[in-house]
Amino acid sequence: MLSKEISNSLGEREFRVLVVHLILSKETEKAIDLVCKRFGARVPSLAIGIPKGHKKALAVYEINSNSIKFADKDSFFDPFVVLHELYHCLRSSSGKHRGTEKNADRFAGSYIREYNSFLSSKKSKVQFSPTGSEGRRRKSRL
Ligand SMILES: [Zn+2]
Numbered sequence: 001m002l003s004k005e006i007s008n009s010l011g012e013r014e015f016r017v018l019v020v021h022l023i024l025s026k027e028t029e030k031a032i033d034l035v036c037k038r039f040g041a042r043v044p045s046l047a048i049g050i051p052k053g054h055k056k057a058l059a060v061y062e063i064n065s066n067s068i069k070f071a072d073k074d075s076f077f078d079p080f081v082v083l084h085e086l087y088h089c090l091r092s093s094s095g096k097h098r099g100t101e102k103n104a105d106r107f108a109g110s111y112i113r114e115y116n117s118f119l120s121s122k123k124s125k126v127q128f129s130p131t132g133s134e135g136r137r138r139k140s141r142l
Pocket residue numbers: 084085088100101104
């Protein structure tokens with residue numbers, strides 16, 4: 001379990017990587033909880049099933065009930081969809097305005113970009129690390 005103290009002590013980049021990682025690990029509730037705590041927003045309730053009139057949407061944020069409704073499990077575990085709707089939730093807590101679609105996409109995109117650059121930096125580290133083969137060679141020599 002991640003405590004509030006740990007998530008608050010993370011830098012902005014690490015925090016974004018963690019949030020995307022959690023959603024991809026099917027821990028959407030935990031990710032939303034962390035973001036809301038960090039931004040001091042009310043945690044929205046989550047449900048699968050889109051209300052009538054929004055059938056084409058992947059997800060919808062409802063300000064009156066402070067809830068995010070997802071079309072299906074795919075969108076529930078899609079970091080871009082989750083963070084886009086979460087942006088509307090964060091923006092709505094302080095007033096009536098839900099934030100623009102453009103800014104919601106930008107918010108979600110900034111998290112995904114941070115996660116992708118973390119992944120590629122990690123990949124190159126794994127590639128150049130000799131630890132695995134070195135360890136095995138040393139063992140066979142003994
Ligand atoms: Zn939107």
